[in-house]
Amino acid sequence: MKKVDADARLTEALSASSFDLLRYLQRRLEFDEAADALAEVMLVAWRRVDSLPRSTEESRMWLFGIARNVTFNAERSARRRLALAGHLRETLRAAPTQGSPADEGAEVRDAISRLSAEHAELVRLVHWDGFSIAEAGAVLGIPASTARTRYQRARTELRSALVSDVTAVATSTMPSS
C-alpha cells in the first residue's frame, strides 16, 4: 500500500469517525479526559497508519479498537494531559452537551458496569454507540455469532441485575408494620 494512499485514507477515516470516537470516549471516561484520550487514539492511529484496513468499514472498526485499548489503559492509570489536546479540551469544557443528566440512569450504568468487561462493552457499543451486534463484535475482535450469543447473555444478566436492584430498593423502603 502506498504511504500517501494510507495517509489520505486515515485522514478520511478520522474525519468521518472522530466525533463518534470523541463521544465513545466521553461515555466511558471522565468527561474532561476525553480530549486527551482522543489525542492518544489519533497518535496511535497515525503511528500505525501502515496497518490501516483497506475498507472504510473496517477502518472505522480499527479506530474504535484503538479507542477501546486507550480506555483500557486509562483505567489502569490516571490519564496524562497532552499539549496536543489543549485546544479541544478547552473547547469541550465550554461546549453544550446533549443527553441525560449525569444522575439519570445511574443505576442502569452501575448494573452494566457490574457485568463482565466484555459483556458490558457489548451492551454499551450496541445501545450507546449505535453499532450493530456484528460491528460491536468486530470492535471487540470476536466473530458476529459469538457477539450475538454474548449480547443475549449480557441482556439476561442485566435484566436480572436490574430486577434484583429494584426489588432490593422496594424492600428497603417498605414501611414496617
Added chain:
Amino acid sequence: MRIPTQDDDLDNLINKARPATSEVSGLITSELATLSQRARVAAKRPHPSRHWKRPAFAGLATILVIGSAAAAAASSGDIWAPWAQQPEATLLLTLPSGAECEYRIGDLRSDDAEVLSAARNFYQKTDFEGLLTDAAIAEAIAENERSATAPLDNNPASAAENDKVLSPDRRYMRAVQNIVRQELTMEFERVGITSSDMSLTISAEGRCPGVIW
C-alpha cells in the same frame, strides 16, 4: 426505575442511561480536524532506527544516556553527581516491575550556543508526563520489537545488543529513551538545527532501587 419486564423496557432503560456527550458544532468539528493533523505531524517524528542513519543526529543518539547502564551504575551509589544536584530535567518513572525510578538529566555541553540553548530549552520546557504516556510507551516498545532483528546502525555491537532478550524493565526504559530522543530531534528540527557536525553531550543519572536489569 421500572422493572424491565419486556425487551422494549430493557432497551429503553439502557438507552436512557447513555451518558451525555458534546453537541455537534462547527467549532468542535474544526478542532477535531486540527487535532487529527497535529497528531499526524507528531506521529511522523523520525523513528529512532531511522535516526541512526541520519548524519545530522548521529551523534545525538549516542550521548542521550537515559538508559539502563546509567541506572545500574548509579543505583548502587547514594550521592548524585554534582551536575545532577541541579538537573535540567527530572523524570519519575514506574517500571513494569513496579520499581520507581528517578532520572536526572543535565550537564549539557556543546560548542554551538544555539544547539546548547535549544537542548536546554527542550529539557526545561517539555511536559515529560504528557509525552511519556502509557500508550506512547506501549507503542514504542512494539516498534522496538518490530525492528528488533534489524541492526540499528549497521554496527554489529548494536545489532547484538538489539537482539538480546531484554527484561520488561529494560524494554520500558529503551522505549522511554527512544521517545525522548525523538522528541529532542524534533525540537532541533523545529528550530532549524540541522548541522551534521553538531556536538552535544548530555548526562543522565538514575536511581531505580531494587531493579535487576
